[in-house]
Amino acid sequence: MLDATPRSLTAVADALMEREEALVTAQVKAVREFAGYDRIPLPSLRSSARRNVLRVVSVLRGSPDLPAEAEETERQSGGQRALQGIPADVVVGAYRAVMGLLREEFLATATDLQIPAVDVLHATRLLWDLTDRYSTEVVAERQQIDIEFARRDEQERLAFLQRLLTGTLLPAEVLVGGVAYGLVPDAEYWVSRGRHPEEHRHALSRRLEYSGATSTFRPLIGWIDGDVVAVTAKRPTVEADGAVLAVSGPVPPAGFPQAFGEATRLLNVAARFQRQGLVDNNTLSIRIAVVEEGELSEALLARYATPVLATGATAGIVLSTVRTFLACRRHIAETAAALSVHVNTVRYRLARYAELTGADLDDTETLIEVWWALESWALREQTPGA
Missing domain, CATH: 1.10.10.2840 (PucR C-terminal helix-turn-helix domain)
Structure with missing residues (x-):
């Protein structure tokens, strides 16, 4: 059985540490070839590159853990790259490229030091395992960051919609938020409020997403007091599967609060009469007066x-x-x-x-x-x- 840390590999590790500065510079040059890495500050790149050298050296010395002076993990590095706007596949590609560079340096150094072939093979496998393990961690952290971004964006989108419909946004907030979510001040939209059986909780929102979208506007859809609420560019449709959707409009963004109040009123009347499907002023007509x-x-x-x-x-x-x-x-x-x-x-x-x-x-x-x-x-x- 081969010893986990052959003495010959320690000699290679020492030689690589002596060339640390050159290896850091070579890594920085390599990653600069990947899209987006030109935007990353040089100190951040050099820190990551130095950490890669230390990790390779640690593996060759028998411990895959980094020394205390390099506590930042590859997961955190992946998160930083996500925040810097670099796609996950590019991050992984850059990481595998610099680790490949370090493996080549290991092989060249091992050859110069006439390290036994069996030790070289053993170390090469360790370095491949190292690359695969930390590539996985980079992807895992990036996915978590993407999930957090998506969750935060959805929360902000829902909060904006709720305040937009209830009239609690300042005019400047309506303008800025409208630009962010594709609302055009002079265009007209449909405002809806719907209710559905619990087992079809998301069917109505999906229908609104599908039927109310255009090539230039993605519907704003959320929840208020358990009801589905939406702003759509087209008059939506709904399946008669127990759901009822009250629609008002079309109106410009300035008229959303009034249209939402109308949709709420229509929904309450429709619910009282146990109506299903799409309802508006015309379909409910005199029944509105019966209720009110x-x-x-x-x-x-x-x-x-x-x-x-x-x-x-x-x-x-x-x-x-x-x-x-x-x-x-x-x-x-x-x-x-x-x-x-x-x-x-x-x-x-x-x-x-x-x-x-x-x-x-x-x-x-x-x-x-x-x-x-x-x-x-x-x-x-x-x-x-x-």
């Missing part, structure tokens, strides 16, 4: 629902039948099919409703009031205590 005009809703409920509710347990069946009748465009046969009852049953319930409320469903004005009252009643049934 509380006093009018109370008056219509008292006139067109309370007399029926006072009759007891079957009141809900009668009101549901009338509501379905209106939804079926006042076709009795369609209403019977929708409720899975006989047409005479529908006729009886409609007559009972007219008897209790005095409502004439052939009168247009009365028809609108009844519809409003029954939509308000349905909302209360869905959210008891509202």
Whole structure:
């Protein structure tokens, strides 16, 4: 079995240390050939090069650990290069190049000192292992730095979006942030707020990313109070998979807070009516007033629902039948099919409703009031205590 630290290798290590300055200079010259390394200060390059010499010498002397005067690790060096904007593959390529240079110097020195071939082979393997191990560490540190950069960028992006939509940014911040994220002051964008089942938590944001992007603008997407919020360059689309997306716009960046308030209002109305898919002012229309005009809703409920509710347990069946009748465009046969009852049953319930409320469903004005009252009643049934 070969000794881990042959005495002959110590002699090579001593010879390399005597040429330390020349080896440092040779390494600096080699890495300057790699893209981006011309931007790195010379003292930083020389420090890394000196550390490489010390590590090779330490391996040849039987200890892969650096001396106390060179405590900075290759992981930290990789992190520094990431901060200096040099790609990971370039960093690894430069590191392997200078380690190759040092291996060549080792072989040349070993030949001059007539070191036994078996010792040279042993040391060469050690140096290759050293190169591979620290190349891996360089990549690992670079990946960690990239992850941190991405996380920080996403956090900054989310914070900017939240403040942009809630109107808490100063005009100068809107301008600077807009440039950073591709917002054009005079262009118009869509503002959205959506809600989704928990199992589809990220499906809605991915749909917004896909459907709202253009070649010049990547959608700003984030979260506020558990809802997906977004600014998109195109009117977005959404799958009817349980998600509801309220959209407002298009508006310039200065109008984002108002548009966000509108999207929030529309989303609340859509949620009350258990709507799915894309909703806006047009699709919700008068339902917005049903939710928001509380006093009018109370008056219509008292006139067109309370007399029926006072009759007891079957009141809900009668009101549901009338509501379905209106939804079926006042076709009795369609209403019977929708409720899975006989047409005479529908006729009886409609007559009972007219008897209790005095409502004439052939009168247009009365028809609108009844519809409003029954939509308000349905909302209360869905959210008891509202």
